[in-house]
Structure formats: C-alpha cells, structure tokens
Amino acid sequence: MSNSLVVAVFVVAGVPAIQVGYAVLIEALIRPLPDRLQWRLRPWLWLAPALAFLSAFLIYPALNTLYLSFLGPTSEAFVAFKNYSFAFTNEAMLVAFRNNLLWLIFFTAFTVSFGLALAVLTDRVRYETVAKTIIFLPMAISFVAASVIWKFVYEFRPAGAPQIGLLNAVLASLIPDFRPVAWLVNLAANNFALILVAVWVWVGFCLVILSAALKGIPAELLEAARVDGATEWQVFLRIILPMLSPTITVVATTMVIFALKAFDVVYVMTNGNFNTEVIANRMYKEMFNFRDFGRASAIAVILFIATVPVMIANIRRFRHQEAIR
Amino acid sequence: MSVETVAGRPRDGVVQSLIGTLRRAPLHAVVIGLCLLWLIPTVGLLVSSFRPPRLVASTGWWTGLLPPLQFTLENYVRVLNAHHMGRGFLNSLLITIPATIIPIMVAAYAAYAFAWMRFWGREILFTLVVGSLVIPLQMTLIPVLRLFTGLHLVGTFPAVWLAHTGYGLPFAIYLLRNFMGALPKDLMESAYIDGASPLTVFFRLIFPLSIPSIASLVIFQFLWVWNDLLVALIFVGGAPAVAPMTVTVSNLVNSLGQNWQLLTAAAFVSMAMPLVVFFALQRYFVRGILAGAIKG
Numbered sequence: 001m002s003n004s005l006v007v008a009v010f011v012v013a014g015v016p017a018i019q020v021g022y023a024v025l026i027e028a029l030i031r032p033l034p035d036r037l038q039w040r041l042r043p044w045l046w047l048a049p050a051l052a053f054l055s056a057f058l059i060y061p062a063l064n065t066l067y068l069s070f071l072g073p074t075s076e077a078f079v080a081f082k083n084y085s086f087a088f089t090n091e092a093m094l095v096a097f098r099n100n101l102l103w104l105i106f107f108t109a110f111t112v113s114f115g116l117a118l119a120v121l122t123d124r125v126r127y128e129t130v131a132k133t134i135i136f137l138p139m140a141i142s143f144v145a146a147s148v149i150w151k152f153v154y155e156f157r158p159a160g161a162p163q164i165g166l167l168n169a170v171l172a173s174l175i176p177d178f179r180p181v182a183w184l185v186n187l188a189a190n191n192f193a194l195i196l197v198a199v200w201v202w203v204g205f206c207l208v209i210l211s212a213a214l215k216g217i218p219a220e221l222l223e224a225a226r227v228d229g230a231t232e233w234q235v236f237l238r239i240i241l242p243m244l245s246p247t248i249t250v251v252a253t254t255m256v257i258f259a260l261k262a263f264d265v266v267y268v269m270t271n272g273n274f275n276t277e278v279i280a281n282r283m284y285k286e287m288f289n290f291r292d293f294g295r296a297s298a299i300a301v302i303l304f305i306a307t308v309p310v311m312i313a314n315i316r317r318f319r320h321q322e323a324i325r
Numbered sequence: 326m327s328v329e330t331v332a333g334r335p336r337d338g339v340v341q342s343l344i345g346t347l348r349r350a351p352l353h354a355v356v357i358g359l360c361l362l363w364l365i366p367t368v369g370l371l372v373s374s375f376r377p378p379r380l381v382a383s384t385g386w387w388t389g390l391l392p393p394l395q396f397t398l399e400n401y402v403r404v405l406n407a408h409h410m411g412r413g414f415l416n417s418l419l420i421t422i423p424a425t426i427i428p429i430m431v432a433a434y435a436a437y438a439f440a441w442m443r444f445w446g447r448e449i450l451f452t453l454v455v456g457s458l459v460i461p462l463q464m465t466l467i468p469v470l471r472l473f474t475g476l477h478l479v480g481t482f483p484a485v486w487l488a489h490t491g492y493g494l495p496f497a498i499y500l501l502r503n504f505m506g507a508l509p510k511d512l513m514e515s516a517y518i519d520g521a522s523p524l525t526v527f528f529r530l531i532f533p534l535s536i537p538s539i540a541s542l543v544i545f546q547f548l549w550v551w552n553d554l555l556v557a558l559i560f561v562g563g564a565p566a567v568a569p570m571t572v573t574v575s576n577l578v579n580s581l582g583q584n585w586q587l588l589t590a591a592a593f594v595s596m597a598m599p600l601v602v603f604f605a606l607q608r609y610f611v612r613g614i615l616a617g618a619i620k621g
Contacts, residue, residue: 007482011423019430020528027524042523043444050435050494051450053428056472057491058457061465068467121356124349133607134360137367140603140610141596142552144571148578148592149366152373152585164385164585166369200363205614212615257459264554268575280555283463288559293467300463311459318455 022049062304069297073290083298093299096277102191103198103259103278110199111255112248115206119214120236122207132211136204143201143264150197151269154183185274194276197265202258206251213247214240250317253310260306279303374400374590381586400590408577408587410594413570417551417598419482420561420569424489424550425543431490432497432542433535437527439498440506441513451502457495465492466559473560480567484560489550497542500616504538505531541613544606548599570595 026045030038072079087093118135122128138146155165159179163169168180183193217240225235263280270276272285279299286296373386375396380389389395405411438444439451469488470479478484508531516526532539554571561567563576574591581587603610 005419008419008423011486012426015423015427016430019434023434023524023527027522039442040444043438043442043447046434046438046442047450049431050498053431053487053491053494054454054457057469057488058460058465058495059453061468061472062460064468065464065466118356118359121352124352125356131356131360135363136607136611137600137603138363140548140599142554142571142599144552144554144574145592145596148574148588149370151578152369152589153366155585162384164381164383166366166385166387169385169387200366203363208611208614261461261463267554268578280461280463283466284555284558287467297467300461300466303461304464307459307461311456314459315452315455318452 019049065297065300068293069301070294071297072294073292075293079294083294084302086295087298087302092272092277093279093282095275096272096279096282099191099275099277100260100262100279103195103262104256106192107195107198107202107259107262108252108255110195111202111206112252114199114203115210115251116244116248118203118207119211120240122211123214132204132207135207138201139204141201143198144268146197146201147265147268150193150200151184154193156180156182156185184270184276187275190270190274190276194265194269197269198258198262202255206255209251210244210247213244217243253313257307257310260303370589370592373585374593376400376586378584378586381589382583400586401594404577404587404591404594408581408591409565409568409573410570410591412565413568413573414594414598416482416567417569417571417595420485420489420557421547421550423482423486424493425546427486428490428493428497428546429539429542432494432501433532433539434527435494435498436501436505437531439502440508441531454495454498458499460495462492462555470559479560480562480564482561482567485550485557488556488560489546489553492556493546493549497546500538500542500613501535503616504535508534537609537612538616540606540609541616544602544610545613548602548610551599 023046026042030041030045033041068075069083070078070080118131122131125131153166154168155163156168157163157165157180163172163180167183168178172178172180181189184190222235222239225239226232230238261280262278263284266272266276266278266281267284272278272281280303283296283299283303286292286299369386372389373381375398376386376389377395377397377399380395405414439447439454469491473479473484473488478487512530513526516530521529551569552571553569554575557569557572558575561569561572563572565573568576570591574588574595577588577591581591
C-alpha cells in the first residue's frame with residue numbers, strides 16, 4: 001500500500017521530469033551533428049517513445065494474436081483453422097454472433113436517431129444547455145455504474161409482491177393484470193434490455209456531435225426555405241438531414257465499433273447467460289475461464305476483421321480531410 | 326415583435342404568445358419528458374443508497390420520497406469499510422492519475438513531430454495511427470498479458486499504467502497532432518528565424534498554445550481510465566489491495582445480489598469522481614469529443 005503510494009508519487013513527479021529530460025537530452029545529443037543530419041534524425045527521436053509504446057502494446061500484440069489464433073490452447077501445437085471452425089460452429093459463439101448483430105442494428109439505430117431527434121428538438125428550446133447536459137451525463141460514468149443503475153430499474157419480484165424495480169412498478173400501475181417480467185432473464189426481452197442501457201449512455205455522445213453540426217448549418221438557409229413556404233418537416237428532410245449526413249456517418253461508425261466491442265454491460269448484468277452472450281465476453285471467457293488462448297485469439301481476430309471496414313472508412317475520411325486542409 | 330404592436334395592442338401580444346406557448350407545448354413535453362426519463366434511473370440509485378435496508382427490499386425507492394422521510398448514511402459506511410470501496414477509491418486514483426499523465430507527454434512529442442517536422446514515412450505512419458484508433462483491445466490482450474507475466478507485472482499498478490498509455494496513445498496523438506497542425510505557420514517560422522531551437526519552440530510555443538486540447542485530452546483519458554473495466558480486470562484483477570472501483574463494483578453485483586442499498590451506494594461512490602470532473606470541466610470534455618469523434 002505505502003509502496004504503491006511511493007511509486008505513484010514518483011510517477012506523478014518523476015515521469016514528467018524524465019519526459020522533459022528526454023527531450024533536452026536528445027536535442028543536446030544531436031546538436032554537434034551537421035544541420036542536415038540533425039533535421040533527419042530529429043523527427044525519429046521525438047517519435048521514439050510513442051513508437052515504442054505503439055509497437056509494444058498494439059502492433060506487436062495484434063500480429064502475435066493473429067499468429068496465436070492458429071495454435072492450440074497453450075500455443076504449442078499448430079492447429080491451422082481449427083479455432084476458426086470452432087468459432088463459426090460452436091453454439092455459444094453463434095448466439096454471440098446473433099446478439100452482436102442485434103447490438104449492431106438496434107444500438108446504432110437507436111443512438112443515432114435519438115441523438116438526431118434530440119439535437120433538433122433541443123435546438124428549439126431555451127433550456128437547451130440544461131437538457132443537453134442531462135442527456136449527456138451518463139457519458140461521464142462507467143458502464144459498471146450504469147449497469148447497476150439499470151439492473152435496479154429492471155429488478156423483478158414475483159406477481160403479488162411489491163415491485164421495487166421501476167420498470168415493472170410503472171407497467172403494473174399502468175396496465176391492469178400486468179404480469180411482472182424478469183427483464184434480464186426473459187429471452188425475448190433481455191438483449192433489448194441490455195442494449196437499452198448502452199443506448200442510455202451513448203445518446204448523449206450522438207446528441208453533442210450532431211447538435212454541434214446542426215449549429216453549423218447557416219440560419220439564413222433554413223430561414224429562406226421557411227419563407228419559401230417549406231414546412232418544418234420539409235426543412236428537416238430536405239435541408240437538415242442532407243447537410244448532417246457526413247456527421248451522421250461519423251457518429252454511426254463510432255456506434256458500430258462500440259456495438260461490435262460491447263463488453264462491460266453484458267459482463268456485469270448477465271455475464272452472457274440466458275442467451276445474451278456477445279463476442280467480446282466470449283473472448284474473455286475463453287481467455288480467463290477456459291484458458292484456451294488459441295480460441296480466444298481466433299475470436300479476437302474475428303472481432304478485428306469486423307472492424308476493418310470502419311478502419312478503412314476512417315482512413316479514407318482522414319485522407320479526404322487532409323486533402324482539403 | 327415590434328414595440329408598436331406591444332404598446333398599441335397589448336392584448337393581441339398576450340394572446341399570441343399564449344398561442345405560441347400552446348403550440349410549442351408538445352415540443353416542451355417531449356424534451357422535458359426525455360430529460361426526466363434520462364434522469365430518473367440515476368435519481369433512483371441515489372435515493373436508494375440513502376435508504377435503510379429493510380425499506381429498500383420491501384418498497385419502491387419512489388415511496389421513500391414521501392414523508393415520513395427515513396434516510397441513513399449506514400450504507401455508505403458499510404460499502405466503504407466492509408466491501409473495499411474505500412480502498413477501491415484509492416486504487417482507482419493510483420491507477421488513473423499516472424495512466425493519465427504518462428501518455429500525454431509521449432503523445433505531445435509525437436504530435437509535434439507529425440505536425441511540424443518533415444520526414445520520410447510521415448504520412449504512412451500517421452495513417453497507421455488513424456487506423457489503430459479502432460483496433461479492438463481484445464486483439465492485444467493475450468500477448469500483453471504474457472509480456473506482463475514475464476515481467477512479473479500482472480496484478481500491479483505499473484501494468485495498467487503502461488497498458489493504458491499504449492491504448493490511449495493513438496487517440497492522444499491524433500487529437501494533438503490535428504490541433505498542433507492548425508497552429509499558425511508564421512509563428513513557428515519567425516521563432517526559428519529568431520534562432521529558437523526546436524526544444525524552445527516546443528516548450529515555449531507549441532505546448533503552451535496546445536493547452537486547450539491537452540486539457541480535453543486529460544479529462545478524456547482520466548474518465549476513460551477511471552471508468553475502464555476490461556483492462557483493469559485482465560491486468561490487475563480483483564484482489565482488494567489493487568482492484569479499482571469498477572472491478573470491485575462488478576464483483577459486488579455478484580456477491581451482494583439483492584442488497585440494493587449497498588450496491589447503489591457502491592455504484593454512487595464510483596460515480597462521484599466522474600460527476601465532479603464532468604460538472605467542473607464539461608466544456609473541455611465536450612470539446613474533446615467533438616475533436617476526436619472516431620475514438621472507439
């Protein structure tokens with residue numbers, strides 16, 4: 001305990017000192033060299049710490065995981081595509097694939113459309129800032145905390161007992177003869193119950209970005225359309241929506257990535273039981289519970305391949321931005 | 326509305342604004358309704374965390390808002406002491422502060438090179454950084470775990486500091502490079518003409534001028550690490566001496582089951598710091614999100 005405190009103090013004070021020292025040192029080292037050589041070496045020296053971290057924690061591990069995915073549980077025997085055929089035939093994995101597809105479709109659709117609707121609606125009220133802050137608030141807290149919040153909302157007591165979960169209590173008071181639902185167990189509802197938690201958290205993100213883009217649309221343009229007799233609905237469909245579409249794409253791709261990687265909510269709320277498994281949680285189980293590094297790696301690679309289209313889209317968009325800069 | 330109409334026909338003005346308000350009523354209803362919908366689950370958590378156990382288990386938290394009011398701090402005392410949340414809070418701080426400080430400077434150096442130095446391979450390397458923004462962490466966990474096992478770092482704080490530095494870098498470099506690259510070129514050139522060294526240019530010009538984006542980044546990384554479950558779960562695990570609050574709370578969800586008064590209190594303890602950071606520095610947080618919308 002006191003040991004870790006000492007180390008932490010060292011990190012807080014020492015690390016910045018070392019980092020500044022590093023820059024001073026490299027500059028002092030290359031100073032005696034001829035100018036041209038200095039300018040050729042300098043970028044690499046300034047980049048070196050970052051490149052070291054990126055290689056050690058992203059590039060090398062990613063390549064290594066690809067390699068491990070063709071080996072057995074303890075990474076000794078070569079098994080070719082056996083881990084992949086497992087991943088695409090195992091029943092739990094197929095459930096996970098189906099659920100990630102549900103996440104992909106419903107999580108993305110809900111967050112983006114809620115975010116867009118809220119951006120347009122809050123733009124028209126005077127308490128916009130307050131409203132946006134409230135919707136955005138869940139972004140600041142952890143998924144673990146969000147999961148506790150919603151597990152309590154979904155809490156189920158058998159019919160007849162007083163419902164302490166908000167959702168069942170509200171439905172019971174609105175609908176006569178309502179039979180309380182165990183939202184996290186019920187096979188028809190539980191995946192959506194989990195997705196809803198993530199939607200609650202991420203709508204704020206979509207709202208903030210879309211709202212900023214909405215403010216970027218010139219007011220004269222919207223005014224002109226209204227003067228010409230366009231209804232609010234037409235203004236939205238013909239002007240706002242097309243002008244926001246690049247931003248909607250950015251937001252939607254971020255949501256897609258999140259949907260593919262969904263882990264925390266599932267891990268905390270159901271741990272994948274009752275047919276709520278997702279790929280990332282399955283990978284965790286193969287890695288920690290079953291100690292099969294081959295299968296876990298293969299699942300990670302599949303997850304990675306699913307994100308490649310988004311990666312390419314991001315790189316293209318970045319190149320395009322650079323070209324017009 | 327001009328002054329004349331207000332002065333000349335006040336009644337019309339009142340009627341008109343009343344009609345306006347009524348026509349906008351559905352809009353207000355929807356916006357306020359959604360705000361309430363977003364707020365109420367958290368309010369439920371907060372209220373329950375202050376209620377006595379027997380009431381939490383037998384009545385809905387909303388009944389606790391009506392008299393007779395019965396609130397207690399007992400739940401907080403219990404989770405902080407008996408359920409390791411006090412220790413967890415300290416662990417979260419010990420993990421998060423270094424894991425926020427280390428990557429910033431590393432990223433700032435790299436961003437400086439990417440933005441203001443010419444070298445062969447610059448475009449390709451930066452494209453690699455942009456590409457690595459969305460690499461799923463899962464793709465790196467096993468080799469990094471093996472690396473840390475070899476170094477005997479598993480279950481220690483330095484493991485998460487290093488891991489979070491590596492994982493946070495692509496976004497940090499991306500954000501800072503875009504910001505630094507947009508700084509005026511003339512400024513840099515005139516500094517060089519005046520004989521300033523790259524070192525001076527970085528510490529006297531670029532770093533101070535980048536403070537707004539560095540502030541966003543600090544908040545972002547802080548919240549990201551504070552709220553992280555996966556990385557902590559794998560590299561430090563659940564031992565009370567090192568586990569951050571996210572791991573502790575997720576374990577409590579299993580071990581405490583129906584003890585909602587304790588679970589809600591524990592969850593609220595873990596939310597306190599992010600909420601303070603959020604309310605104090607919301608502007609920078611939002612700015613960071615807007616500047617780097619492709620972080621996964």
